[in-house]
Amino acid sequence: MSIEKFTQEKVLSVHRWTNTLFSFTMTRPAHFKFTAGQFARIGLQVGDELVVRAYSVVSSPFDEILEFFSVVVPEGKFTSNLQHLKVGDELFLEKISYGYLTLARYQLPLPKDLWLMGTGTGLAPFICMLQDFETWSKYEKINLVYSVRTRDELAYIERIQEIAQTFGEGHSGFKFIPVITREPDAPLHDRLPVLIANGELEKVAGLTFNPETTHVMLCGNPEMVNDTKEALKARGLTMNRRGEGNIAVENYW
Template identity: 40%
Template sequence: MSIFDQESVLSVHHWTDNLFSFTATRNPSFCFRSGEFTRIGFKIDENPLLRARSLASAHYEDRLEFFSIKVPDAPLTSRLQHLKEGDEIIVSREATGTLVIDNLEDGRNLYLISTGTGLAPFLSVIKDPETYLRFENVVLLHGCRRVAELAYGEMIAEKLPSDELVGDFVRYQLIYYPTVTRDSFCNRGRITDLIESGKLFTEIELPELEPQHDRVMICGSPALVRDARELLAAKGFVEGDRGAPAQFVFEKEFAERNTLSSSRKRGLHEP
């Protein structure tokens, strides 16, 4: 039996010259938890070319969605960015990852800290009713350099509150806070700086982070992961993992690969 499913591309959306997303069919037998990733790619001369990608779709949706950067000379992304409707991809039948709420202890507020395409797993998390049953407030932070890079902003702020399944949860419990560093925008600054200065909490009207009540997930650039982990550790937060729930988690698979990639090419990475 093959360990991959062959799926067909349903749609492709290019957000910027460097960012795109696409949806594909989903084998009904493929199961995953919100926040997990799988491996996707192509068969090249009958050999699989695969890379890890977070699932941006909800675990109950009948399609798969992925959010990616474009890297012209990367083995997989150089091909993925040219996808069009009807093209075929292969998807691993296994999903895994640390960015699932089961890896966190119970708490009051859940902070989802992301930069760039690190938003992807949290798109799945915020569409899951279980997230809102576990936490009173869900704070989604998305940091980018440019306003144009704040992908999915309209979906999160305008469409998701009307969703038949999670709309009520979203309207009353989700706080969406996008921020940029290089353009004029209502929110400006690096996420960790906004946390350390206290500006974030003044604006979202919540108390500053503390390990007794708050839980955190992190996914994004190596700099974000490093700085956020240091910030949380200094505040007394304990890192969790599969089978050992605690107060914060980050996706180790991407963090390790992104660190290696950043050393080769500043500012771009292909998990």
């Protein structure tokens, strides 16, 4: 890993949601440009080694700082160290951003209904997209579906409400739909593929999947991404390739 590809940035804040979920912000160098939905590559010095991992940007492309949302993998080379992050620490940031989970990839169908579906930290790129006025002006309906295992893992709830008020003011088509898979009392507690196959998700959203109008973005756990994709294909939606099609995905591992 060539160190010239990186700049050194300072950690500005750390927020712990649970023992295994936290968010942090850091300085953003002027050259670091990205489109909502893209990811950065962050480096951490572990002994003699620079360990680098991909992280979706949570903050908007217009913010002066960068925000990220991280899991802690107990044996993970990166996050078992990153979890001890403190204000003032230094992190490496690769100079360029990456990724195709952006709204620009949709040419057809034209934008109308947007479903953003994330598991766990897979929420990150969607918080970013919802802080871009263009997202709100392009789509008539936006459903943010956020699947976690337990209620305490529902991070960013207040931020989502604030964002909907600030960016979605006057937009009547936004719905936030939490899914809590290990809590049978939660209004929605099945895995996303099940909720799609049995029609429950559409019922709660008040909107049906339509190959002519629907854009769906899936992000997070690869098993969820794959099974959800298959459930959507069974409903007639297609993978987005070269600008055409309904479904765009990003796997975190």
